[in-house]
Amino acid sequence: MRRPLIRISSQITxxxxxxACWEISSRSGLLNSRLVPPPTRVMxxxxxxxxxGVFLDDTTISLRRLLIGLGVAVSVGVPTxxxxxxxxxxRSAFYPLLKFVFPIPVAALIPVVLVITGIRDLLYVSIVAxxxxxxxxxxxxxxxxxxxxxxxxxxxxxxxxRVSLFSRxxxxxILPRIVHASYVSFAIGLIVLITAEILVSTRGLGHILVLxxxxxxxxxxxxxxxxxxxxxxxxxxxxxxxxxRLAGWEEVYLAKEWT
Amino acid sequence: xxxADERPRPMPxxxxxxxxxxxxxxxHTVAFGDVSFSVARHSFVAIVGASGSGKTTLLRCIxxxxxxxxxxxxxxxxPIEAPSPRRVYVFQDYSRSLFAWRxxxxxxxxxxxxxxVTKAEARSRAMDQLALVGLDHRADAFPWQLSGxxxxxxxxxxxxxxxxxxxxxxxxxxxxxxxxxxxLQLALLDIWQRLHKTIVFVTHDIDEALFLADRVxxxxxxxxxxxxxxxxxxxxxxxxxxxxxxxxxxxxxSQVLQILFEVPVKDPR
Amino acid sequence: MERESVTPTxxxxxxxKVRSLPLWLIQVAVGLTGPAVLIASxxxxxxxxxxxxxxxxxxxxxxxxxFGEATSRGLLILEAWSTLVHFALGFLIAAGVGIVTGxxxxxxxxxxxxxxxxxxxxxxxxxxxxxxxxxLILGLSGATISxxxxxxxVWFILLNTAxxxxxMDPVTLDTTRVFxxxxxxxxxxxxxxxxxxxxxxxxxxxxxxxxxxSVSSEIIIGRSGLGFVIAQSMATLRPxxxxxxxxxxxxxxxxxxxAGEKLEARVVPWAKQEARGATTR
Numbered sequence: 001m002r003r004p005l006i007r008i009s010s011q012i013t014x015x016x017x018x019x020a021c022w023e024i025s026s027r028s029g030l031l032n033s034r035l036v037p038p039p040t041r042v043m044x045x046x047x048x049x050x051x052x053g054v055f056l057d058d059t060t061i062s063l064r065r066l067l068i069g070l071g072v073a074v075s076v077g078v079p080t081x082x083x084x085x086x087x088x089x090x091r092s093a094f095y096p097l098l099k100f101v102f103p104i105p106v107a108a109l110i111p112v113v114l115v116i117t118g119i120r121d122l123l124y125v126s127i128v129a130x131x132x133x134x135x136x137x138x139x140x141x142x143x144x145x146x147x148x149x150x151x152x153x154x155x156x157x158x159x160x161x162r163v164s165l166f167s168r169x170x171x172x173x174i175l176p177r178i179v180h181a182s183y184v185s186f187a188i189g190l191i192v193l194i195t196a197e198i199l200v201s202t203r204g205l206g207h208i209l210v211l212x213x214x215x216x217x218x219x220x221x222x223x224x225x226x227x228x229x230x231x232x233x234x235x236x237x238x239x240x241x242x243x244x245r246l247a248g249w250e251e252v253y254l255a256k257e258w259t
Numbered sequence: 260x261x262x263a264d265e266r267p268r269p270m271p272x273x274x275x276x277x278x279x280x281x282x283x284x285x286x287h288t289v290a291f292g293d294v295s296f297s298v299a300r301h302s303f304v305a306i307v308g309a310s311g312s313g314k315t316t317l318l319r320c321i322x323x324x325x326x327x328x329x330x331x332x333x334x335x336x337x338p339i340e341a342p343s344p345r346r347v348y349v350f351q352d353y354s355r356s357l358f359a360w361r362x363x364x365x366x367x368x369x370x371x372x373x374x375x376v377t378k379a380e381a382r383s384r385a386m387d388q389l390a391l392v393g394l395d396h397r398a399d400a401f402p403w404q405l406s407g408x409x410x411x412x413x414x415x416x417x418x419x420x421x422x423x424x425x426x427x428x429x430x431x432x433x434x435x436x437x438x439x440x441x442x443l444q445l446a447l448l449d450i451w452q453r454l455h456k457t458i459v460f461v462t463h464d465i466d467e468a469l470f471l472a473d474r475v476x477x478x479x480x481x482x483x484x485x486x487x488x489x490x491x492x493x494x495x496x497x498x499x500x501x502x503x504x505x506x507x508x509x510x511x512x513s514q515v516l517q518i519l520f521e522v523p524v525k526d527p528r
Numbered sequence: 529m530e531r532e533s534v535t536p537t538x539x540x541x542x543x544x545k546v547r548s549l550p551l552w553l554i555q556v557a558v559g560l561t562g563p564a565v566l567i568a569s570x571x572x573x574x575x576x577x578x579x580x581x582x583x584x585x586x587x588x589x590x591x592x593x594x595f596g597e598a599t600s601r602g603l604l605i606l607e608a609w610s611t612l613v614h615f616a617l618g619f620l621i622a623a624g625v626g627i628v629t630g631x632x633x634x635x636x637x638x639x640x641x642x643x644x645x646x647x648x649x650x651x652x653x654x655x656x657x658x659x660x661x662x663x664l665i666l667g668l669s670g671a672t673i674s675x676x677x678x679x680x681x682v683w684f685i686l687l688n689t690a691x692x693x694x695x696m697d698p699v700t701l702d703t704t705r706v707f708x709x710x711x712x713x714x715x716x717x718x719x720x721x722x723x724x725x726x727x728x729x730x731x732x733x734x735x736x737x738x739x740x741x742s743v744s745s746e747i748i749i750g751r752s753g754l755g756f757v758i759a760q761s762m763a764t765l766r767p768x769x770x771x772x773x774x775x776x777x778x779x780x781x782x783x784x785x786x787a788g789e790k791l792e793a794r795v796v797p798w799a800k801q802e803a804r805g806a807t808t809r
Contacts, residue, residue: 007641014642035665089558097562103736103781107744108755108774111762115584153324154356158370158421159344168369172360191654195744198659206657213660221664225657232652249360249401 037219045219046226054208055227062205063231065121066193069128073185077133078178081140082170091141098138106131107195114200124196124204131192132185139181143174176247186239190232205231275300275425275457276321280330283316290316292329296476298459300424303451305468306461307515308478314461315351315429317478321459322348322427335424344370347423351430353414357402363413364389364398370421388416391450408439412446419450425457432467441499444471448497465515469508470497477518586768595772604757604776611753611780614670615742618677622734626682627727630689631715640690651687655680655741663749670752673745680741681734688730692723724796735788743777754780 019039025031026038049055084091110127117123147170155169197206205228212220275298282292291313298304308314319325321332323342332339334346342348347370350356358366364385371381389395392412402410411431418426432440448471451458462468468475474490491511493502502508567588574587586594598604633640659676666672700722704714720727746755754777761770 010638010642011645014639015646018646032665092555092558093561093565095562096559097566100563100782101778103785104774104778105740105743105781107740107747108758108777110747111758111770112584112767112774115762115767148355150350150352150355151358153342153348154350154358155369155373156342157322157324157344157346157348158417159373160369161373164373168372169358172358175360187652187654191656191740194654195656195748198656199744199748209657209660213664216664218661218664221661225653225661228657229649229653232654233649236652247360 035218037222041219042222042226045217045223049220049223049227055224058204058208059227059231061121061203062193062197065124065204066128066189068121069125069193070132070185070189072125072129073133073136073189074182076129077136078140081137082144084137085141085144095138095141098134098141102134102138106192107199110196110199119200119202123200124193127196128189128193132189135188136178136181136185140174140178143177143181144170146177147173179243179247183236183239183243186235187232190235194228273300274298275302275335276459277333278321278330279332281317281320281327281332282329283313283320283325284328289313291478294330294478298457298474300457301455302473303448303458303460303471304474304476305472306459306476306478307465307468307519308461308463309519310463314463314478318348318427318429318459318461322346324348344374344421345423346425346427347418347421349414349418349426349428349431351433353411353431353434354402354407356414357410357417359402362399362401363394363405366402366413367417367420369417374421385416385420388420389413391419391453392416392446406439408435408443411435411443415447415450419454419456423456425459428458428460430462431460433462433464440467445499447471448495452495465512465519466503469493469511469515470499470502475511475515477515479519584767586771590768591771591775594768595775598769598772604754604772607752607754607757607773608776608780610670611742611746611755611777612784614673614746614753615677615739615784617670618674618742619681619735619738621674621678622680622682622685622738623731625678626685626730626734627689630686630727630730631693631719633686633690634693637694640694647683647687651683655737656744659745659748668749668751673742673750673753676745677738677742681738684733684737685727685730688733689723689727692726692730693719695726696722725798728792728796732788732792735784739781739784 022031022036023038023040026033026036084095106127109130110123113126113130114123117126151169151173152165155165160168193204194206197204198210199206201207201210205224208224208227209221212218212224277297279295281294283290284292294317306314306317316325320327321334321339323339323346326340339346358369361369364382367388368378368381368385371384372378376384386395386398389398392415394409394412394416397405397409402413405413411434415431432443435443444467447458450456460468460471469491472491493505493507493511570585570588574585595604633643655676658679659672662672662675662679666675696719700718704710704718709718742753743755746753747759748755750756750759754773757773758770758777761767761773
């Protein structure tokens with residue numbers, strides 16, 4: 001499978017084959033076509049949605065919520081992590097708490113956050129920020145603690161002032177780990193956002209699904225899932241590309257990055 | 260060679276480093292103790308010791324990376340309190356010391372940037388340093404792309420870029436193969452002779468110490484330093500083929516061994 | 529060996545002053561600061577502020593009381609059990625399907641390459657997105673919740689298993705040929721143990737995802753389980769109960785997490801912890 005042409009054609013074939021099986025199963029009645037519509041109908045619905053700009057609007061809204069939430073998480077989480085990483089009393093005081101809170105599914109807090117913020121964008125942004133911020137802080141603290149002390153000593157002996165030790169050595173040194181944590185944060189953020197949007201449904205991609213479900217428009221539901229999936233894939237690819245730009249010097253070549 | 264910079268300096272003395280009954284302990288463990296010696300400016304001094312004899316700790320104290328627990332240490336007329344680019348320390352583990360996110364030339368330019376030079380000027384001066392160690396053709400490579408010996412040369416070029424008075428080197432050639440090491444030793448001697456730095460070189464290899472240095476300081480296993488009374492006084496330029504077979508070389512070697520292991524050695528004569 | 533650091537942190541002067549107290553006392557006190565601050569601010573918020581706050585933010589004391597009561601009456605435990613059942617079922621299905629499919633995929637490289645885009649799509653799809661569809665098909669039942677949890681987590685297990693088997697050391701494979709070990713025996717005795725650390729990683733990720741998705745699904749459509757309790761309590765204006773359930777969720781999550789790590793250590797003791805420090809759920 002080394003030649004790209006063979007690879008791509010096999011992938012297209014596989015996809016078409018799967019779609020064909022699905023189509024046949026649905027139309028023949030093997031799968032209840034009222035619950036699992038054939039892909040052709042899904043594609044119709046997809047086309048209509050795209051044409052009418054329905055997907056566009058809701059996608060924009062969801063993306064905005066996601067990006068703002070992530071932005072908050074990173075801009076608050078990373079400095080906090082740096083602070084905790086370098087100041088031991090702070091770390092001893094709060095790090096255990098963070099590690100304790102970490103496994104708790106943030107989705108469980110949605111009903112609570114809801115009453116605090118009301119049904120507004122702030123709800124979604126807060127949930128995303130919370131769900132991604134805590135892992136970000138933990139990852140940053142870990143990264144700071146695991147930075148090789150030799151790097152800082154090298155900087156000191158070469159005449160770097162305190163500030164430069166921080167900005168010109170510590171930060172670049174932890175960047176790969178932060179980037180890696182961001183990949184995961186992104187995925188978590190999207191999951192949590194869709195969850196919130198399904199639960200509290202006012203505009204957004206999750207809302208599309210819920211609306212279609214309520215009106216039994218199954219083809220639209222599946223179309224929505226396709227859109228969400230494609231967005232997930234695209235965002236993932238973009239984040240990875242960005243990550244490579246920021247921290248590409250790490251010659252850690254993962255065998256297959258399917259984790 | 261970089262032009263003299265404008266940093267204010269204290270009155271130059273003939274002594275670069277002065278240790279008086281210096282010691283460092285960690286709780287009950289003594290790394291080294293009661294070490295006294297002085298290092299003349301522009302000289303090349305080697306510190307030899309067995310593993311665990313505290314020689315790295317001693318060098319780190321001179322560098323200001325660690326503090327003495329007893330005695331005093333002075334460099335260039337001032338007490339040693341913190342790391343300073345005037346006493347640059349070159350790490351043994353160069354792969355961890357080089358900045359992975361910077362190319363070779365930007366690594367070397369780092370100390371120049373720190374002293375306030377513009378990026379462009381820093382780059383051109385860094386190029387000069389790289390040329391000195393023969394790596395100007397790999398300027399834009401990244402450290403992980405280079406061999407061990409080349410990485411160590413980058414580290415040395417970076418140290419030189421800080422324009423230190425004193426170069427403190429911790430077993431810098433320990434992790435390379437014998438051939439490369441010989442080449443690096445000659446390159447270092449060449450740099451020393453051209454730039455007139457004061458060099459303090461730590462090694463466990465007696466032959467390396469005798470090959471490179473003007474004076475040898477021996478730390479025995481108990482961590483107490485004894486200075487070899489005679490200066491090394493082997494003719495320069497040193498040569499790997501000729502110097503080790505000189506009579507005086509053998510004498511010195513026995514003396515060092517004697518101090519190291521405190522075993523009386525039969526008079527070779 | 530304490531080394532006086534070159535770049536002293538701000539806390540060192542404070543530490544010096546406090547050094548006279550016994551060490552364990554200091555450590556305990558500092559460790560409790562975080563939770564103490566949290567509970568203190570919670571208490572403050574619940575007391576002060578508007579009517580809205582006091583209605584929806586009960587004091588920690590009240591929550592603790594409700595928690596204690598619900599637990600002793602067995603209610604929370606019952607619901608926790610429901611949640612565990614939903615999640616475990618989903619996870620086990622995902623594990624079974626994921627590992628088997630992963631091994632198969634690794635065995636037939638051509639298939640693996642051909643399906644790569646499809647699998648990539650499914651991996652990046654937030655599992656919860658299929659909940660409305662599953663709900664339509666399977667109704668508002670426990671099966672739906674388990675189904676969605678299974679769907680969400682299977683990809684991580686599948687892909688990690690496939691990767692684990694694919695990236696096996698060729699030397700290991702050659703060794704099996706030298707010893708004439710082939711087929712099933714090779715699979716069980718050589719391939720699986722060799723891929724085990726990677727599979728364990730996938731299972732650990734899948735565990736986390738399955739739990740999160742289970743709880744989330746329960747909140748959205750559940751009729752039982754802790755998620756359902758949270759949603760229902762808030763809807764019926766009994767916030768203390770919701771908070772108690774959230775704490776229960778936290779405890780369950782912790783138990784699952786802990787059990788997962790212990791199991792991993794037992795089954796794959798040689799697995800090296802990823803030193804990258806990235807946190808993964």
